[in-house]
Amino acid sequence: MGTGGLGAPVALYLAAMGVGEIGLVDFDTIEPSNLQRQIIHSLKDVGRHKVDSAYDRLMSINDLIKVTTHKFRLDESNIMDLISQYDVIIDGTDNFSSRYLINDACVLINRPYIYGSILSFSGQVSVLNYQGGPCYRCLFPEPPADELAPNCSANGVLGVVPGIIGTIQATEAVKVLLGIGLPLSGRLLVYDALKMVFRSISVNNHKACRVCSPQADINSLQEYDVVCAAMGNDGDDHLSPEVNITPKQVQKILTGNKNNIELIDLREPVETEICAIDGALNIPIGNLLNNLADMEKNKTYVLFCKTGERTNIGANAMHVNGFKNVHRMVGGIVRWSKDVDSNVLVY
Numbered sequence: 001m002g003t004g005g006l007g008a009p010v011a012l013y014l015a016a017m018g019v020g021e022i023g024l025v026d027f028d029t030i031e032p033s034n035l036q037r038q039i040i041h042s043l044k045d046v047g048r049h050k051v052d053s054a055y056d057r058l059m060s061i062n063d064l065i066k067v068t069t070h071k072f073r074l075d076e077s078n079i080m081d082l083i084s085q086y087d088v089i090i091d092g093t094d095n096f097s098s099r100y101l102i103n104d105a106c107v108l109i110n111r112p113y114i115y116g117s118i119l120s121f122s123g124q125v126s127v128l129n130y131q132g133g134p135c136y137r138c139l140f141p142e143p144p145a146d147e148l149a150p151n152c153s154a155n156g157v158l159g160v161v162p163g164i165i166g167t168i169q170a171t172e173a174v175k176v177l178l179g180i181g182l183p184l185s186g187r188l189l190v191y192d193a194l195k196m197v198f199r200s201i202s203v204n205n206h207k208a209c210r211v212c213s214p215q216a217d218i219n220s221l222q223e224y225d226v227v228c229a230a231m232g233n234d235g236d237d238h239l240s241p242e243v244n245i246t247p248k249q250v251q252k253i254l255t256g257n258k259n260n261i262e263l264i265d266l267r268e269p270v271e272t273e274i275c276a277i278d279g280a281l282n283i284p285i286g287n288l289l290n291n292l293a294d295m296e297k298n299k300t301y302v303l304f305c306k307t308g309e310r311t312n313i314g315a316n317a318m319h320v321n322g323f324k325n326v327h328r329m330v331g332g333i334v335r336w337s338k339d340v341d342s343n344v345l346v347y
């Protein structure tokens with residue numbers, strides 16, 4: 001686990017509870033702005049390596065446990081050696097590339113992956129790759145483009161949110177280690193601090209998951225610097241109006257006369273439960289590709305997904321099959337949240 005906003009409460013509780021051996025991996029040093037959420041560190045630690053500061057604090061709570069620090073950036077060259085030493089992997093990262101990396105490594109060497117993520121006033125938590133249950137790619141098949149992927153330092157997070165999500169991660173880690181209770185596998189718990197609501201969303205194994213399904217094509221770790229070539233850019237002049245439209249243009253269409261225009265959300269049902277655009281029809285990309293023959297060819301369609309990758313696949317297939325009016329909403333619902341409606345949770 002790391003030693004940031006999520007790792008802090010996870011490590012504190014696991015150490016206090018006496019979990020025998022804890023490995024901390026983080027290459028970062030402490031800045032004053034970290035302290036509103038990374039409660040394992042103190043003002044006197046500013047400038048130190050996070051794993052060193054965390055080590056001292058954990059030892060001050062319980063010196064009967066073994067804590068090992070790993071002072072490097074997790075990547076495809078070192079993750080296998082690291083996680084093969086531990087029974088349960090707890091995610092405290094703040095970026096998508098690392099989550100896909102951790103997930104794939106956990107699937108490949110069969111380790112449960114306690115996933116948590118936070119943003120602004122919301123968070124999510126789940127137990128992935130546990131006893132054949134779904135993995136991170138089953139939930140979120142499509143990595144977002146880096147420039148659209150929010151992180152905590154750029155977007156901010158209410159300090160207690162990682163405390164709540166991290167505490168749940170620690171709870172799940174202990175349950176998995178002891179084999180007790182009903183771990184949060186096959187479920188994604190979504191927390192909204194502003195409404196003070198927890199929602200539990202059922203998630204299934206994705207039958208076409210690229211890493212954990214029978215037809216997986218990822219058999220070893222790959223390059224995890226996610227680049228999404230499918231992304232449009234901000235300048236409208238660069239967009240071809242016949243094909244690509246911006247979220248703001250889509251909003252105009254929705255508020256105006258949307259006669260004969262169908263807005264199609266190509267994401268998986270679990271993703272639409274986290275956030276959705278009113279008026280959109282949900283047809284996951286797999287269903288769309290299988291059912292093109294049943295769709296009306298003369299209608300105008302606007303497709304979107306999370307950031308654009310599935311939209312491109314869907315739009316290309318529709319063009320090939322003779323659909324004439326297919327538009328792609330560039331940047332997907334992530335850009336919709338940025339440009340049109342910030343109340344839409346991004347994930």
Ligand SMILES: [Zn+2]
Nearest residue numbers: 135138209212
């Ligand atoms: Zn999977």
